[in-house]
Amino acid sequence: MLLGTIIYGFINSAILALLAMGFNLTFGISGVANFAYGAVYIFSGFTVWIMLNTAGLPYLPSVIIAIFAAGALGILIYYAIIIRIKGMPLSEVMATFGLGLAIMELFRYFNFVGYKYKLPVFIDGSISIGDVYVDYQRLIIGLFAICLTFSLYLFTHHTKIGMACRAIAQDERTALTFGINSDVVGAFSMGLGCVLAAIAAIVILPLGTIAVEGGYEVLINALAVCIVGGLGSTVGILVASVLIGYSQTITANYLEPHWMMLVSLIAIAVVLVIKPSGMFSHQKELEERI
Amino acid sequence: MKKRKERIDRGIKARSADIFALSSYREMLYLLAPGAIPVIGLLCFAPLLSAYWKEVVISTAVYALLAISWDMLMGAGLLSLGQSLFFGIGSYIAGTLNYYWGVSPFLTIPIATLVGGALCMVLLLPVLRLRGIYFAMVTLVLPLMFARLVEATRIFGGTEGLTGLTPFPNQMTAFYVIAVALLCALFGFRRIMSSDYGLVIKAINDNDRSVMNAGINIYWYKAQVLFMGASVGCFAGAFVTHLDMFAGMPGFALDYSIMPVAAAVVGGTGTFAGPMLGAFILVPLSEMLRALGALRIVFYGLFLVIFVVGIPEGIFSYIQQKYHQLERWVEVE
Numbered sequence: 286m287l288l289g290t291i292i293y294g295f296i297n298s299a300i301l302a303l304l305a306m307g308f309n310l311t312f313g314i315s316g317v318a319n320f321a322y323g324a325v326y327i328f329s330g331f332t333v334w335i336m337l338n339t340a341g342l343p344y345l346p347s348v349i350i351a352i353f354a355a356g357a358l359g360i361l362i363y364y365a366i367i368i369r370i371k372g373m374p375l376s377e378v379m380a381t382f383g384l385g386l387a388i389m390e391l392f393r394y395f396n397f398v399g400y401k402y403k404l405p406v407f408i409d410g411s412i413s414i415g416d417v418y419v420d421y422q423r424l425i426i427g428l429f430a431i432c433l434t435f436s437l438y439l440f441t442h443h444t445k446i447g448m449a450c451r452a453i454a455q456d457e458r459t460a461l462t463f464g465i466n467s468d469v470v471g472a473f474s475m476g477l478g479c480v481l482a483a484i485a486a487i488v489i490l491p492l493g494t495i496a497v498e499g500g501y502e503v504l505i506n507a508l509a510v511c512i513v514g515g516l517g518s519t520v521g522i523l524v525a526s527v528l529i530g531y532s533q534t535i536t537a538n539y540l541e542p543h544w545m546m547l548v549s550l551i552a553i554a555v556v557l558v559i560k561p562s563g564m565f566s567h568q569k570e571l572e573e574r575i
Numbered sequence: 576m577k578k579r580k581e582r583i584d585r586g587i588k589a590r591s592a593d594i595f596a597l598s599s600y601r602e603m604l605y606l607l608a609p610g611a612i613p614v615i616g617l618l619c620f621a622p623l624l625s626a627y628w629k630e631v632v633i634s635t636a637v638y639a640l641l642a643i644s645w646d647m648l649m650g651a652g653l654l655s656l657g658q659s660l661f662f663g664i665g666s667y668i669a670g671t672l673n674y675y676w677g678v679s680p681f682l683t684i685p686i687a688t689l690v691g692g693a694l695c696m697v698l699l700l701p702v703l704r705l706r707g708i709y710f711a712m713v714t715l716v717l718p719l720m721f722a723r724l725v726e727a728t729r730i731f732g733g734t735e736g737l738t739g740l741t742p743f744p745n746q747m748t749a750f751y752v753i754a755v756a757l758l759c760a761l762f763g764f765r766r767i768m769s770s771d772y773g774l775v776i777k778a779i780n781d782n783d784r785s786v787m788n789a790g791i792n793i794y795w796y797k798a799q800v801l802f803m804g805a806s807v808g809c810f811a812g813a814f815v816t817h818l819d820m821f822a823g824m825p826g827f828a829l830d831y832s833i834m835p836v837a838a839a840v841v842g843g844t845g846t847f848a849g850p851m852l853g854a855f856i857l858v859p860l861s862e863m864l865r866a867l868g869a870l871r872i873v874f875y876g877l878f879l880v881i882f883v884v885g886i887p888e889g890i891f892s893y894i895q896q897k898y899h900q901l902e903r904w905v906e907v908e
Contacts (some may be wrong), residue, residue, distance in 0.1 A: 320656075320711075320715075358633060369884050374708050375652075376883050378656070378708050380883040382833075383875070383876040383880045383883070385878050387873045390869050390873045393869045393872050394868065395706055404587060453831075464589075504715075505719055505720075508715065509716060543726070545718060546723040546724070547724060547727065557702055561705045562709075563706045
């Protein structure tokens with residue numbers, strides 16, 4: 286039981302971290318809260334499914350197409366919508382929220398509902414660690430979360446465009462004087478956030494079916510993790526997802542699975558009362574707290 | 576020869592705007608006519624409609640109330656993406672009172688309005704210390720989590736909800752209750768926002784730090800705004816509970832969150848009349864498009880995007896401009 290809790294808690298944390306990473310990255314760099322995030326997640330899942338089952342492509346090309354489609358969608362959203370209302374956070378939220386809703390409900394309208402909408406797992410089968418059975422897909426999720434975190438760290442600290450992103454995040458005007466185009470970086474951050482959503486979808490969705498409601502769930506989970514961890518802080522996201530992930534798993538194992546959703550609610554409430562801007566947010570403290 | 580469009584306030588507006596030295600019936604009519612349209616329309620003409628369309632007007636008025644409540648919150652810079660939180664809480668309070676203790680609708684609705692407003696205010700109080708998108712995030716998350724809570728703990732009837740509640744005596748009673756409530760909310764909020772008190776609220780939205788500088792406790796003001804907005808939302812929830820004789824998880828549905836935002840943005844935020852106008856455009860429209868099913872929500876979403884990006888001031892301000900200003904083409908020298 287204990288070993289199972291530890292392993293499944295880790296996997297749950299990895300799932301939460303993967304879900305929150307893209308949302309957090311976009312917000313951290315360009316300050317845009319992408320409320321269409323859940324819709325992009327669902328969009329990538331269905332794109333893979335369509336490529337596999339309707340177009341009949343092999344797995345790898347369909348995944349690549351889906352990732353590129355998600356990235357293109359993000360950049361398109363930026364240049365079509367966000368760029369016109371940049372700097373008005375509330376308008377950005379409303380516009381992306383409306384767009385996400387439109388995308389998700391469009392899938393519902395075209396009847397993308399049911400058990401046949403499933404993505405294939407990477408490797409079938411399971412392994413036993415001690416006396417706990419874990420299927421390979423869940424292990425791969427854990428692996429992906431770790432790899433993505435490290436590659437994002439390397440990307441933002443050791444590549445030119447990654448450092449440009451951090452520059453924009455820290456001080457947009459000073460970054461402009463260094464010749465960094467804030468619109469290009471903004472569009473890039475939006476695209477990268479959507480690509481991360483697509484990767485999360487491709488890795489996580491094989492565990493269940495692709496459902497439109499899943500999009501709302503993803504957005505809520507991402508928001509919960511971001512509120513607890515502090516928007517725009519990568520360390521915060523990791524700590525928050527471990528915290529929420531483990532407490533959810535413990536609740537599910539020792540109490541009742543129904544109560545799992547309550548954990549994030551309580552976590553949000555506690556964090557808002559004690560430190561409203563989240564556990565690890567420091568750079569935007571002044572603006573957000575007032 | 577180049578021309579440009581010049582807009583000047585009508586003389587009658589300039590005369591009757593500030594000084595209140597009304598010299599003729601014409602000027603009084605000019606001031607009163609716009610306000611009389613919703614009153615006469617709702618109280619005199621709408622009752623003449625068929626029973627089906629009266630039903631539509633009732634549900635439109637419910638959405639209009641939610642949109643006005645949304646606009647009140649937006650007035651203080653609080654963007655709510657979860658009007659269904661207020662709706663659901665109001666609905667459950669009224670439903671519980673009626674289901675377990677058999678309290679009459681004419682008592683449950685006022686109780687749900689006040690207690691629900693206070694409850695929502697307390698729930699959201701911690702978020703008021705933040706500005707920007709945090710409020711939006713938390714209000715989006717809360718109703719969906721409450722729906723889960725009801726589902727998981729099976730309190731208040733769980734997934735089945737509370738059924739068989741006391742209905743209104745007849746359709747006309749329900750109709751007049753909601754119509755009067757809507758008009759009270761509309762004119763009351765407009766009055767509040769044009770007073771000095773409303774000026775402080777607007778200032779919080781524009782520049783909260785300078786309001787703090789003036790020695791005003793902005794959190795107290797925000798809490799009051801939240802109470803007012805939430806109460807109106809709770810009223811709508813309690814009303815619909817007795818109308819449908821049902822309180823349940825659909826009260827927390829996304830419909831009640833997205834529709835008011837779309838209506839308010841289409842109509843024009845910050846005016847209260849705009850959100851009402853938006854609701855009276857969108858809800859009957861969606862009633863006519865009933866055959867489209869899920870596509871309706873797609874339309875709301877797209878309406879929201881188009882208006883936020885393209886026409887952020889909304890339809891109402893366009894109408895206002897036409898009413899108050901003269902337009903003419905003048906030559907550019």
